[in-house]
Amino acid sequence: MDRWQAMRIFAKVAETESFAETARLMHMSAPTVTRIVASLEDLIGARLFVRTTRSVKMTEAGTRYFDDCRRILADIAEAEAAAAGSYATPAGTLAVTASAMFGQMYVLPVMTEYLDTYPTMGGRTFFVDRPVNIVEEGVDVAIRIGHLPDSGFTAIRVGSVRRVVCGSPGYFEKHGVPSTPADLKAHRVAASTSAWASPEWRFAGDQRVTIDAILQCNTNEAAIAVAKEGWGLTRVVHYQIGPALIAGDLQIVLADYEEPPLPIHVLYPEGRHAPAKVRAFVDLAVSRLRENRLLN
Template sequence: MDRFKAMQTFVQIADKGSLTRAAEALGSSLPAVVRSLAALEAHLGVRLFHRTTRRLSLTEEGRHYLPSAREVLLAADAADLALKAEAREPAGQLTITAPVLFGHMYVAPAIVRFMQRHEKVRCSVRLYDRTVNLLEEGIDVGIRISPLEDSSLVAQTLGTIRRVVAASPAYLAQHGTPRHPRDLAGAPCVRGRIDAPAQWLFRDGGKTISVTPNNRLEFNHLAPAIESCAAGMGFGTFFSYQVMPHVAQGRLKLVLEDFEPPPRPVSVIYPNARLLPARTRAFIEWMKMEFSGLRL
């Protein structure tokens, strides 16, 4: 059995969701694909797919095996590229993800400058306000505002971003400016995400303290939450870059700055592969240059 070819077959079946479509993608016959999968399952001693006449789905063992198989194939592809002339010049498709607003304000302009410098690179940019699985979703590089929890990825810190509390000057003039996080108890607050943490965290004398906000108004998107705070609906907690334009315009004011939690790291993340395509290496270095010393 050609184990490498069998892994390719397995990944294609998982990606295409069909033996027939996998055979077409591989330029092979359906019987050959079936034999390759059967040989791999016999070698591993487990079934990788549940198969019926109408449906094909991964087993639990198949779901565990898929990320490892992808890494083997990616490493092999990277090794091949390292020996080719193309590997010395950034070229080809690069898929990038970032948080929606941060991506719009900071990442997208940096990508435009990168592409102007490297004309043979094509980019697909996906902006999501959720944790993205790079390997499963076929993404080369991500920009993340949080500590890295996935040990299969590499993270290089680009800078840090503060978590702040803001309210409108008019609201503060009418109700007073809080001096301590406990002053927020009972005060009206605006929630920018339905799945946001139930408590707001602060630092007081080296200790972490928490406050349960009185969320009078909730949104599943940040933009209307920020606008509502600016309209005087109460306090909101946001990343600093999300509200700084409004602070600069005098529509919002930061409070409790002495009690802010530690800043969050902003990192460029990518799969833990020794050999990366030149376009990926070049983009990582570009982002490190663009965001050097970032403090927001």
């Protein structure tokens, strides 16, 4: 008996829950499928299916064997694909998601470099400020900020982000630099309601300050623009003001009081079985994001 073929047939019966459907999909006769599964059961020494006139269900032993078969068959498929070259060259379309502002500022340059490197590839981006279900929405790679729940996906940490209070040098020359979180009450604040809906700003050591923001902006970009103009202070995630920090348009204050930073991960579902298009993008994204000093 061809053990590999028998495992393929068994796995297909487990997926379809039908000997007849398996026979049709694999271009075999139903009696042949039945015979091969029975021979496999004899070889293993355990019943893999419970058969009735109306259904085919796996036994407990069959369920365990099915998990092992899927892993073994995937390893074989990957080895064959690698030998044939299909896993060596990226092909198709790559879908990537990230939060809106982070995606535009830091992920989009990675995507365009990736597409320049692999001109036969296509790309799609989903830069939105909401959780994206990677599997249901057909996304290949996600860049996530924050602590990740257990998902079974592969996650590679590439940096971290801080919640920071910032203002322009001109503003600090006129109004002074706050030395403690409590000093913020004496300063004008433009708050971004999209990121900081709560008027309570939290700092290290469980310090909390209720901010009476004179100006409330519905986007981070607007709050940052106001701060750059020297009108007042704002609080954002530090990657959002990276270019302004480099240009000297903004500076961070109260750094000693910041909460612990949030991690940034590159996340993808297939692990070591990921196709070449995913692995190539992940390698590039990890390299580019880790070397960005604003994210570390």
